Amino acid sequence: xxxxxVQEPVEESDCQRIDTVLLAIVSVVYIAGRFLWTFALTKxxxxxxxxxxxxxxxxxxxxxxxFFNQTFxxxxxxGLAIALLGSFTLELTELEKVNINLIGDSTALLSCLCYAAGxxxxxxxxxxxxxxxxxxxxxxxxxxxxxxxxxxxxxxxxPTSWLGWVAVIGMALVGEMLGHGFLVxxxxxxxxxxxxxxxxxxxxxxxxxxxxxxxERLYSLTWLALALVLVGVYISKETTPKSHLDH
Numbered sequence: 001x002x003x004x005x006v007q008e009p010v011e012e013s014d015c016q017r018i019d020t021v022l023l024a025i026v027s028v029v030y031i032a033g034r035f036l037w038t039f040a041l042t043k044x045x046x047x048x049x050x051x052x053x054x055x056x057x058x059x060x061x062x063x064x065x066x067f068f069n070q071t072f073x074x075x076x077x078x079g080l081a082i083a084l085l086g087s088f089t090l091e092l093t094e095l096e097k098v099n100i101n102l103i104g105d106s107t108a109l110l111s112c113l114c115y116a117a118g119x120x121x122x123x124x125x126x127x128x129x130x131x132x133x134x135x136x137x138x139x140x141x142x143x144x145x146x147x148x149x150x151x152x153x154x155x156x157x158x159p160t161s162w163l164g165w166v167a168v169i170g171m172a173l174v175g176e177m178l179g180h181g182f183l184v185x186x187x188x189x190x191x192x193x194x195x196x197x198x199x200x201x202x203x204x205x206x207x208x209x210x211x212x213x214x215x216e217r218l219y220s221l222t223w224l225a226l227a228l229v230l231v232g233v234y235i236s237k238e239t240t241p242k243s244h245l246d247h
Contacts, residue, residue, distance in 0.1 A: 019128045026121045026134065027141035033114030035146070036107050044104025047091065050203065052108040054087040059116035060196035068120065070193065076236055080197060083232025087200045090207070090225035116196065122184055123192040131185040139176065190237075197236050200229050 041049055061080060064070035122134060150157050159165045186195050204226050210216040 019125050022121055022125050023129060023134065023137050024141060026118055026125070027138040028145070029114050029118045029121065030138050031142040031145050033111045033118060034142070036111035036114060040104050040108035040111055042104075044101040044108060048101065048105055049108045051088065051091050052105060053112055053115075054084065054091070054200065055109075056112050056116050057193060057197040057200065058084065059113055060119055061193040063116055063120050064191070064193050068124070070191070072193075079232045079235030079237075080193075081232070082235065083197055083200050083229050086225045086228025086230075086232060087203070089221060089228060090203055119187065119192040119196050123187045123195075126184075126188045131181060131188070134184050135176070135181055138180075194233075194236050197233055201233065204229055 037049070037053075057080060061070075061072065065072065125134070159168055183195060183199075186198075207216075207218065207222055208226075211218045
């Protein structure tokens with residue numbers, strides 16, 4: 001008799017279940033980061049928050065190394081250091097507004113850690129789910145999680161003026177769908193540390209837009225910060241780390 005070979009079944013259902021759990025965790029971590037950031041700004045200054053949020057690429061890089069076996073060369077570390085120096089340089093003009101608040105600053109730090117963890121987790125599941133599905137889950141879980149809190153503390157949960165509706169719709173379309181949509185999509189092609197590092201360009205672009213649209217004055221320190229961040233991001237792009245995240 002011909003003996004049939006018996007093969008062990010591939011536990012695809014277990015893998016899919018784990019990926020779904022990670023997708024839910026991503027949503028919870030992101031909402032926690034948003035909530036902590038909002039609370040932090042009620043306890044500390046914007047300058048403090050901006051400086052602490054600049055540490056997100058550092059936390060993302062360290063998290064990738066500790067938990068996902070990412071490896072980094074000397075050029076990548078130099079690029080990160082240069083970009084962080086540029087980010088801190090941009091905040092030098094705000095140093096007089098810095099006022100240490102233990103509760104607010106600690107909350108901002110926790111928020112920063114949540115955002116870093118969220119990027120790493122999205123990178124982990126980026127080849128399992130589409131960008132639109134990740135965003136949909138994040139918004140759905142966020143709405144379900146925050147709705148009881150909003151109903152408890154607020155009487156009106158909808159805008160009461162057309163200007164309020166414009167602001168809310170604008171944040172949903174531009175901030176969430178486009179902004180975070182592109183960020184999630186980019187994680188399919190770049191490392192989480194590089195994507196996180198690229199977010200340091202956000203305050204730079206804000207300053208440039210304020211210069212163009214509002215005719216705000218730019219100082220030489222601002223141009224120096226812009227140059228440092230761009231150089232740091234460019235060096236990091238040229239040395240994107242290899243990682244087991246992609247497997």
